[in-house]
Amino acid sequence: MTSPGDGEARHHILSVLVENKAGVLARVAGLFSRRGFNIFSLAVAPTDDERFSRLTIVVDVESAPLEQIVQQLDKLVNVVSISQLAPEAAVERELVLATVEVDAAHRGEIIELIGVFRGEVVNVGPDRLTVMLADDPDTVDDFERLLGGYRIVELQRTGRVALPKLKYAD
């Protein structure tokens, strides 16, 4: 379930520490658009140090060489540091929330499915369920595909966050 999917080699993860200042996200997004680099997904969050935020950017390295993307990004004055994470050297997680339509007859089946994935039911309505899964992106892909067997009312993914895999020496 965790083996990279087909287009996966095109993607590379950049973990970018930026100053927590107004407009920084616009600077990063503007750089990508004016240089013709493609963003596959983007997650932004504060860090434990309130002066900085962390962007986890999954970039499409077919739109431009990774090195060029990193060097241009690094020129932004508000970008403090960039770590490049090759997919195989990173632990990645992504969260999906989905509301699916499910009648009473199928409710047991879908709850079982969620159990297999170790997801959660986070909200229950008369004929709908909202479910959640946080896992590596490929597993989230599989989960989404299986949910596709039901009627998905709404689905939201966060984009991935990643940290380097620990080596035994660490």
Add this chain to the structure above:
Amino acid sequence: MKLTGAQALIKSLETQGVEVMFGLPGGAILPVYDPILDSSIRHVLVRHEQGAGHMAEGYAMVTGRAGVAMVTSGPGATNVVTPLSNAYMDSTPLVVITGQVATSAIGSDAFQECDITGVTMGITKHNWLVKRAEDIPRTVAAAFHVATTGRPGPVLVDLPKDVSNAEMDWYWPTSEADLDLPGYHPRTEGDPAAIAEAVELMLAAERPVLYVGGGVLKARAAGALLELAERTGFPVVTTLMARGAFPDSHPLCLGMPGMHGNYTAVTAMQRADLLVSLGARFDDRVTGRVSAFAPSAKVIHVDIDPAEIGKVRVPEVGIVGDCQRVVERLVAGLEAAGLAHDAAAVRTDTGAKARPGSRAADRPARDAWWAQLRAWQQEFPLHYEDGAGDTLKPQMVVEALRDLSSPDTVVVAGVGQHQMWASQYWRFEHPYTWVNSGGAGTMGFAVPAAIGAKVGRPEKTVWAIDGDGCFQMTAQELVTAAAERIPVKVAILNNAYLGMVRQWQEMFYAERYSEVYLSPDLPDYVKWAEAMGCVGFRADSPEEVGPAIEKANAIDDRPVVVDFRTDAFEKVFPMVPAGGSNDDIVVHPAQSPNRPAR
């Protein structure tokens, strides 16, 4: 000491050592214009804010210091967008201060509100919206630091009116740490291992070329470059942005490469086995079609901007660092390999004699390469044909200007054919004597940039060589020059056309001329010059050129405009057609029959 934000801004500029700024006031910047009355800083009142930006660029390009422009919010700020973009392309250090509506009104579409930090995000090295008066000194210091260090460039500081009016306690940041720039660390020292590799490639080269770009001027590395060239005996090409970084009269100098470069400079790069790129960026105007550029060359790429290395051409050796430092290290590396300084060999093709028994003693001879270069120079010098009868050739005007002016004259160009002729036919002997718009190609650059250059170097003669089309875009700044007693000289190469575009339509659009005719007489440039407080006169024929230039050179109490009526149909040669390979360089038709088969 309590100051208003406006006073703090002016005091910050003074503390930063600013001697002059170019600008024009308006509502949002009004508070800042009051303390200017009491300041030591000279303010030059422009007639259009674009002029302020280009003046600041001209000033920066000849002095190496940041140029400063100040404008109001909204339209004042958007008028300075073109110079910011121009400065960004040419890595010119500028600090532009814009007024902004009060912080409480930001986002409300207030009168003269414009999100100028948003607009200029992609054409500044960085910009700041200052929200508290106490941030002003730190922000100004950071702005100058960012503009002038690393790869220089323009920055913008947007100052809301209420912040200018608010009170703060004066301070001045004393260290880099106070600037609050945790993500800004330009690298200046080249990696020693890469420098050592570069030295090896240089020792092994048979057909080397030193490819010199504007970064050499930014790094004030002309002296170091001369040393490198003379030690190695390598030929030097200077790009449009680097004219003057190496003397044109030096035997090792091949002149300008690129779309309108000379045959030898262009072809030397094409046939080279080693390009040593110093502060150049493999611009499309230099490389032609990239896939066909210098196909057999290994590349050493030295640049202070890591993103330039490998952006267009992947080098064999990339060195991130300041050109001056890196070139000095290269010289030291060559010295260690046995290439000592050799006074007798400087200015010759061979370079220094290597110490017997040293590694450098084994380096391949480059005689065959030099013989080839000299043969090309013989066969394909820059060329134009004298006009029939009274026809005045624009190249002849540039040559006359060159011959009748001192070699340290600062030459400023607009954009078009006249710019190329100025770069080709002037003889640049000193750094910082050439000011032009390279990366952006901004028509209208010359007049205001010349004014800024003259303010920066009042002791030098400043000649703008301008086109009739360009002149009409920013000529009103000559009113500024006359009012402020800034005696620049403007030579209009008046060919009655948007000549460069006319040339492309002639060559690539089957002579279908669309919207390029201007008229030689409308406007009347002489009367216009006079109306602006300048001296104006005209030269129609070759005989009138010399006396007109001498008359202009003798005037030093006000600006002068000379309307040279030049041949409307002259074209710039050589030319590499856009998108074509440099191998397909088109020389002057009179030289074409001699062209060797490849």
